[in-house]
Amino acid sequence: MNYFEQINQSEHQSLLQEIEDSTRALNVSRRSFLKTLGISSGLVLAVKIPVSNASPMKWAVGAKKDGEFSPSAYLRISPDNTVTVICHRSEMGQGIRTSIPMLIADELGASWESIKVEQALADQKYGSQNTDGSRSIRRFFSPLREAAATARWLLLEAASQQLKVPADQLECKDTFVMKKSGDKKIAFGDLIEAASNLELPPKEKLTFVTDSQSKYVNKSSSVELVDGHGFVTGTALFGADVQLPDMLVAVIARPPVLASKVKSFDEKAAKKVSGVVSVIKMDDLSLPAAFKPLGGVAVLAKNTWAAMEGRKKLNIEWELSEHKSHSSAKQKEALKESAKNADKVLRNFGDADKAIKDAKYTHTSEYYVPALIHAPMEPPMATAHWKDGVMNIWASTQAPQGAQQTVAQLTGVKPENIKVHVTLLGGGFGRKSKADFVAEAAILSQKSNKPVKVFWTREDEIQQGYYHAESYQILHAAWDKQKILAWKHQVSEPPIGSTFAKDTKHIAGEANLGLLDMPYDIPNVICANGAAEAHHRIGWLRSVTNINHAFASCSFIDEIAHKLKQDPKDYLIKAIGKDRHIDLTKQQADYGNYGEDIQLYPIDTSRIKAVIEKVAENSKWGSKRPKNRYLGIAAHRSFVAYVASVVEVEKTSEGKIKLTNVWLVSDSGTIVNLDRVKSQMEGAVVFGISLAFFGKVTFNEGAVQQSNFHDYEIARIKDIPPTHVDVMINDHPPSGVGEPGVPPIAPAICNAIFAATGKRIRELPLNEQNILA
């Protein structure tokens, strides 16, 4: 099996089935998880980190190194009493560089002032660093607490010996071990020698701080953002900001149509531009694309402007690939046909076809969501420096380990000689977990023998991306009186798998994302997928196919409620049915559950209903509203978290609408950084509004038609109404945060539009529906 087939297997599996780094709890019931949160219990989760050779919990014998105490890969303590927290996940706005230190500071008994944060290089010893899939806290809450609790145990034991006081009379507080009676204390930094010589405690001996003891975790606004000062003074280092002596900036003209070849180009003309140093042809891309560079011609210059000007002069003649005949209009028709004849059954319970045929009342609707692109404010950026057999890389990457592997394969440099430094990311949203841009920098540095920064313009980002696939969905329902008897959901969308194995035409893990986990209590259900061909790279974008699947299913349940003349919120609760854990194995569905144990993270209908009830209460659903104001509601479970949203719109005298309020309630289980959870949900509302209002990438003759923010718009400050976020506080296991806020927004908006105008929106974006005021 070659490397890219392996990537197909491992990356595709990991990102859709989320098993690549399944740092998951094994054989542990939710009850025992709660006990570990219940603090003094000795039960600790068994944690497996299969992706790493050296697990983060594998302790070095004599953990002293360079005069510091390094009891774990995640933290070390220095003689000057500094606690260095090594952040192994990428910071892209979710606040992880603040949240991980909060968790460790609390568990260790360190003051915030003594904490220093260091960004990890790519290294298997940390477990997965793939900052994707809303997993950082979900997967590392337990390993990080254990690391800190173990360090605390060692410090207490060391202090007990030095102070000749039993350990149970001591506590860790403000980076000191002190006697609970208060009369003796010793700094962590003075315990390095003694603590380093102790045997590690067995896991059963570990204890964890209680919620009432914690100073930072789950306390609102308790500390400043670690990078806050850098952000407001312009000193924070993003991928775009890396400058090295002698560095060249490369801008690449990539083929307008996927997998096209360079026939000829004008090197001389490009080199005539002042500042241009060299022109390098990239290797043509052979499919599958995976994370390989797209090919084309690179212009390397002394500054960014010269490189961009040089690129304009290349006058490339392309030998276009077969994808040149692709157009979105044609694709839409093909997807529709394929959805109608969906042949791959993904969930099958009862006999939905028969129930629909026999039923007195039926309803069918078709939904279309176009292709979308990430548009992080910072396009992909990577700098590489090949020197003396070592490849140093600085990149705004979500997946430093994946970048390391990709670069190793494409350059022949051994992974241990590739140092991937992770800068801050100016947004990621899934784009920056693909390593193509990092590989470009490494290849160009090797070829030019210079440090090279590969700069992607906005046009490059929009036209050369990994797209959220366009999708066509058909929903059918049958009912009798008030009860839905059958639900049939047919989907056709080019699969992410096609990026990694070119003949892939059916979805795989995408089905886990809001399609086959539909939570309504219906006796006859069928979910099926029809083949679809991809003509461009398909990738994952914040919340992935939950975007379109939830748009369809949360709209369709609202359609049924209106048909039955029921209140949409009350009917939603009724459709979900009684409190239960949904067992999809009984419905012939192979459900991935975001890589989590279904016992620990069940599909819990009581929690879906709870966020619905809460958001209804917060929005005063059912009460009299101001004139011309109308509400829509949607709720969705994704990334094992539960989110409900109510959108309020105002109808103008022309029958158009504008947004006036959004309410959102999230339940992500155990919370570490409450403020960053809220800010992620606020951001998800804006992301959802962007895709509902404007999101559309189209292709003609194989090439993307949009190019910048004038024709691929995202929401501006004026588009955003007051947004009211409420976070459920409970002790369920930690769940996703970054993505689950997105899926309910578009359907909630469209359900509100229906309530206001009677117009049912089944195709996005709204700015093409003649409905926005």
Place this chain on the structure above:
Amino acid sequence: MITLKVNGKQHKIDVDPDMPLLWAIRDLLNLTGTKYGCGMALCGACTVHLDGKPTRSCVLPVSQAEGKTVTTIEGISADGEHPVQKAWQSIKVPQCGYCQAGQIMSAVALLNDNKNPSEDEIKDAMSGNLCRCGTYQRITVAIKNAANEMTE
């Protein structure tokens, strides 16, 4: 040769006069706080002050900045003590942080012009600055807080 006055300091740079000010600032003066986002004055990430006025540096030829005063995010307050920076930090406006220098430059310019802007005036002044993370609501609050702080 072009003479640029940036953050109170004179720089003589040998540069193509058509190069947008953004690239002169970032690549030649190594002031990387000002960001690229679109290159077409659509997103505001590159906002600087030109003689005090918020200006998109990605479309302004560097030659047109000659003889004028350029202020970048680095010139607002290096220690982050400007009321707008403090307001931003206090309610934790930034998520990824990339667009925030441009947001702050627009906000400072607004408050220099209008000590007590209404919500609509804030939205008008900030409508040229995109944020993909979606920090808009907190931006509005932070500007109001900074306005209060500055008039106290």
